[in-house]
Amino acid sequence: MHFHRSLSFFAASLIFTGLAGSIGSAAEPLTLDVWPGQAPGERKGEVGEEQLQPPRKEQKPVQRLTNVTQPTITVYRPQPEKDTGAAVLICPGGGYSILAWDLEGTEVAAWLNSIGVTGIVLKYRVPRRKDRAKHDAPLQDAQRALSLVRQHSEEWNLDARRIGILGFSAGGHLAAAASTNFVRRNYDPIDDVETLSCRPDFTVLIYPAYLTSETGLAPEFRVTKETPETFFVHAGNDPISPENSIAFYLALKKANVPAELHIYASGGHGFGLRPSSHPASSWPARCEQWLRSRGFLATDRKGE
Numbered sequence: 001m002h003f004h005r006s007l008s009f010f011a012a013s014l015i016f017t018g019l020a021g022s023i024g025s026a027a028e029p030l031t032l033d034v035w036p037g038q039a040p041g042e043r044k045g046e047v048g049e050e051q052l053q054p055p056r057k058e059q060k061p062v063q064r065l066t067n068v069t070q071p072t073i074t075v076y077r078p079q080p081e082k083d084t085g086a087a088v089l090i091c092p093g094g095g096y097s098i099l100a101w102d103l104e105g106t107e108v109a110a111w112l113n114s115i116g117v118t119g120i121v122l123k124y125r126v127p128r129r130k131d132r133a134k135h136d137a138p139l140q141d142a143q144r145a146l147s148l149v150r151q152h153s154e155e156w157n158l159d160a161r162r163i164g165i166l167g168f169s170a171g172g173h174l175a176a177a178a179s180t181n182f183v184r185r186n187y188d189p190i191d192d193v194e195t196l197s198c199r200p201d202f203t204v205l206i207y208p209a210y211l212t213s214e215t216g217l218a219p220e221f222r223v224t225k226e227t228p229e230t231f232f233v234h235a236g237n238d239p240i241s242p243e244n245s246i247a248f249y250l251a252l253k254k255a256n257v258p259a260e261l262h263i264y265a266s267g268g269h270g271f272g273l274r275p276s277s278h279p280a281s282s283w284p285a286r287c288e289q290w291l292r293s294r295g296f297l298a299t300d301r302k303g304e
Contacts, residue, residue, distance in 0.1 A: 002255045003241060004199060006075060008160055009016070012053060015044070015080075015262035016279060021284060027077045027107045029074050029075060029076045029109075030074070030176070031072050031073070031074045031075075032072060032073050032075070032148065033070065033071070033072055033105045034071040034073060034122075034141050034148060035070075035071065035144065035190075036190070037190065039069070039070070039071055039125060039135060039137070039140070039141065040127065040137075040140055040188075041132070041136075042069055042125075042137075042139075042174040043235070045061070045062070048242070048245050049065060049067050049070070050066050050067045051063065051064065051065055051251070052064040052065075052066060052098065055237060056177045061276060062100050062101075062102060063100070063101040063102040063103070064094065064098040064099065064101065065098060065099045065101050065123070065126075066097065066098045066099070066126055066127060067126075068099065068123055068124065068125050068126050071122070071123055071124050071125055071126065071141040071144075071145070072118050072122075073089070073121065073122055073123070073148065073149070074109075074120065074121045074123070074156065075108075075118065075119075075120050075134055076106075076109040076112075076113055076118065076119040076120070076121070076155065077113070077118050077156065078112070078114075078115075078116050078117060078118060078234055079086050079113070080111040080191075082113075082115075082116040083116055083118070083157060084117060084158040084162075084297045085117075085157060085162060086116070086117045086118070086158070086159065086162040086163075086164070086296050086297055087091060087117060087118040087119075087120060087149060087156070087163045087164070087290075088112055088117055088118070088120065088164045088165065088166050088204070088273065089120050089142065089145055089146060089149060089155075089156045089162075089163070089164070089165045089166070089172030089200070090104075090105055090108050090109060090112075090119055090120060090121045090122060090166050090167075090171075090184075091124065091138075091142065091165065091166065091167035091168070091172070091174045091175050092104035092105040092121070092122075092167075092168060092171050093167070093168035093169030093171040093172065093207075093209070093270070093275045094126060094169070094170055094171070095169070095170050095209075096097070096126055096127060096128045096134045096135065096138065096170045097126055097127045097128070098126055098127070098282065099123065099124070099126055099171075099237055099287070100131055100272070101121075101123075101155050102173060102299065103270070103274070104168040104270075104272050105121040106121060107224040107273055107274070108121075108166065108272070108273060110122055111273055111284055113142075115288050115291070115297065116297060117297070118143070118156060118158060119238075122142060122145050124137070124138040124141040124142060124174065125137040125138055125141055126161070128136070130303025131269075132292075133220070134170075134210070135174055135177050135210075135220065136163075136186065137158060138174050138181070139177050139178060139186045140186045140187045141176065142165070142174055142175070142178040142198075143178060143181075143182070143185050143186060143187070143198040144175075144193065144194075144198070144209070146163065146165065146198040146199070147193045147194060147196040147197065147198045148193055149163055150163060150196040150197065151192075151193055151196055154280045160199050160201075161198075161201055161244040162296050163200065163201055164200050164202040164204065164228070164296065165178055165179060165200040165202075165204070165211060165228075166203075166204035166205075167205060167206070167208065168202075168207060168208075168270075168272065169206075169207055169208065169209045169240065169269065169270065170209050170210065171210075171296070172205040172206060172207065172208025173208055173209055173210040173211060175200075175203055175204070175205060175208070176203070176205060176208060176211060176221055176248060177197070177218070177220055177221065178200060179199075179200050179223075179227055179228050179230070180220075180221045180222045180223055180227055181220070181222060182197065182198050182199035182200075183222075184274065185198065199226075199228065200228050201228060201266050201296070202226055202228050202230070202231075202291075202294065203228045203232075203294055204230070204231045204233070205230060205231070205233070205245060205248070206232075206233045206243075206272075206283070206285060207234050207235065207238055207240060207269055208232075208234075208244050208245060208248070209240045209244060210242055210244070211239075211244035211247055211248050212244055212247045216247060216252050217247045221248065222256050222290060223251040223252060223254075223257070224255055224266060225255050225256055225257060227252060227255060227257050228257075229252075229257055229258040230248070230252055230257070230259045230260075230261060231248075231259070231260050231262075231287055231290045231291075232248070232249055232259065232260065232261040232262060233245075233262050233264070233283040233287070234246075234261075234263050234264070234266060234277075234285075235263070235264050235265075235266055235267030235268055235269070235270060235271075235280045236260070236263055236265055236266065237265075237266050237267070238267070238268060238269045239269055239272070240269055242251050242263050243249050245261060245263070246261070246263075247279060249261045250264070258274045258294070260290050262283060264278070264279040264280040264283070264288055265278075265279050266278045266280065266283075267279060267281070268280075
């Protein structure tokens with residue numbers, strides 16, 4: 001467990017500066033539907049996808065999507081000379097009401113590309129469906145998306161054994177749910193995609209929400225020795241308590257699953273990768289170090 005109290009603003013800026021251009025010089029992004037037809041439980045005539053206008057006082061506008069009924073994955077490939085063969089499915093946050101599409105989606109894909117990782121942004125169903133658990137439909141989308149990435153791994157030059165998941169806030173809850181519910185799918189299999197594993201090989205949880213209940217870790221999380229090793233980031237002054245990350249970390253520790261937890265002195269909630277004077281802005285560098293130390297960015301891939 002690591003606690004950080006200081007940060008060079010200049011160093012944080014270096015993490016973010018120029019990332020937007022790193023995607024443009026690689027292959028153009030590819031978008032695929034997660035489902036071959038209508039997603040499970042969806043009805044025809046649902047309200048179509050909508051992009052919300054940012055609040056007028058928002059200094060750094062965030063692109064917000066809602067009314068998502070047709071889940072997709074958008075694949076951002078790194079430059080060939082940087083490509084490590086690793087990939088990460090990115091789950092933006094937004095309280096299961098909206099998706100913070102750029103702040104916690106496309107900007108994250110740009111950073112991943114800069115370290116040689118394919119970033120795959122998941123557009124999962126929001127807002128939460130009536131009479132269903134908040135994560136029920138999104139978990140279906142995430143499980144199917146992970147298998148879909150594995151189906152295309154050879155085509156996209158990916159190592160099917162180094163496909164991770166990363167989530168922010170509610171997207172962190174979704175990533176945690178996908179990481180602990182891979183033995184049994186949250187929907188009935190529909191085609192050959194479901195013959196491929198939906199277990200992430202590693203997990204990154206950034207200020208995750210909804211991980212705890214009154215009695216401890218929320219019941220939807222089934223942490224076992226097979227749960228993927230996990231990297232956590234939380235700010236101590238986050239209104240969504242760092243106890244969310246701590247409870248999950250302790251469950252992993254009890255199950256003897258390798259994990260790394262960073263609780264920073266300040267940063268609040270919803271900071272994404274955008275640089276600031278807060279210590280939490282250094283998390284991408286720490287995460288890259290973790291990925292390298294655990295072998296997920298190794299270029300000498302097994303079986304090649």
